[in-house]
Amino acid sequence: MQRALRPKRFHQLWPFYLLAAPGILYFLTFHYIPMTGLILAFKEYSPFKGMMDSPWVGLDNFRQFFGTSDFYMLLKNTLLISLLNLIIYFPFTIFLSLLLNEVRLKVFKRVSQTIVYLPHFLSWVVIYGITISFFGPSGVINHYLGQWFDGSANFLVSNEWFRPLVIFQSIWKDAGWGTIIFLAALAGINPEQYEAAKVDGASRLQSIWHITLPGIKGTIVILLLLRLGSSMDSNFMQIFLMTNSLNLDVSNVFDLFVYHVGLEQFNYSFAITVGMFKSVASLILVLGANYAAKLLGEEGIF
């Protein structure tokens, strides 16, 4: 190894620092300076005094937040959506990966993959538009409900239908895309194992159960923990679009609350308090999930 060929002195290194500069400046400006804004959670922001000179109020904002019934509603709604995604969307993705993995006809596999990946690239607004075309008051579903069953349902403006619709949207948009990582893991399983199982007389279902699933156990655990770690995040864009005054009881999640309080009511301090609670709780969850992964003997996320 000829180490001499690598730049070592500053006059050789400055081009690299110059290259890194715009990116580092970006991260400092748009990721780290906002973090300093978090001190507003401990202040009563006054637009006339500015961020620095607004009076300190200690933990008042937090006390106020935890004291309201809003807090429990937000926590419940946020966690419930995450939980439903975890028990419906997540297994469905694994199921779809297993199905695709079992397809032996290469062309068919490629075509169906192309199809199920596509919705991932559409914007949430487009998904929302499609949802309205189907589930809106004059959508197809209501049309046929009226024609066949003499009824109709207010899918988009009811508490009952909000969660099923949101989960369905998530599956439609992202379940296909989610298979990529499982398919990569599945491709890594040694084919000799299957041949051995076949010689032993295992059926294909048995091979899936005893070879395929254990083969991707590590990936499943990691992704599961990643999802657990992000359970305070709802898919904000999706919820923001799907929400309205008539389903707010079930659709109001932390991010949405922050938006309403901060950008609609201009109560910056209180909104930042709520946002900060969410960020810190998420951080703890992510670190906890990573720790759990390592306890389970997996590699961990970082």
Place this chain on the structure above:
Amino acid sequence: MKLKATWFDTIIVVIICLISLLVILPFLYIIAVSFSPPGDSMAGNFFIWPKHWTLDAYSYLLNANTFLTSVKNSVIITAMGTVLSLFVSITLAYALSKKFLPGRRIMLLVIFFTMIFHGGMIPNYLVVKNLGLIDSYWAVVLPAASSAFNIMVIRSFFQSLPESLDEAARIDGAGEFRILYSIVLPLSKPIIATFTLFFMVQFWNEFFSAVIYLNDTSRWPIQPLLRQMVAISASNISAEAAVDASLAANLGPNVQNAAILLAMLPIVMVYPFLQKYFAKGAMLGSIKE
């Protein structure tokens, strides 16, 4: 070995076909409605094949100023955002791919930390506001210029290139910028193509930052406008005052669905190119150092 289809294969193929159909049907329906006169779809007597064909919706949209302006805004934002994102991400990732660079670990840590902790919506908003970016395209473009994930993926690609290449170029007296421009970048076409397409999709789909940072609706890209156009039909939903009263007045289901289709058209057009690369790109992301 000859493939012999068993009942097991048949069941799998049937289930996958059903799932694929479930993905495709909405598209076919949207297309059908957009080509039908409004009365037809209201009556609902077709599903994926229009009874009467008409281009009314499209000719209407392509003559509506508000709509065309939003498309123009989207094109500008997408172009600006893609170029800027590529520049910021590639330069930083390249510098960070050099293991000999002092301070590299700290920079990586600074970047990685943003993956697990962030100020949140309101502090971000205040920064953009204090920088005086409200109502400019930069408000949409700058805050989204890169992400820790992008940097990690591109960096791991650069690290996979043989180091001896740069060293040979250095012996020949090439400067570092020249090495990046004439040697590394041409070798990085797959990753650059992947991210060009990813960034294009990302900025074309940008919705929320436009809503919060662009009060001046004449700067709105297509996504927020589309949202207003479709939300109006879901009566009971109190959409904000329509951007353009005349646009709202003419919104039949055909116009709405044509707008949905036009808003996804660029995506569907780049998708075949994207598809070639992204599976690899997505997997690169899961590879750790």
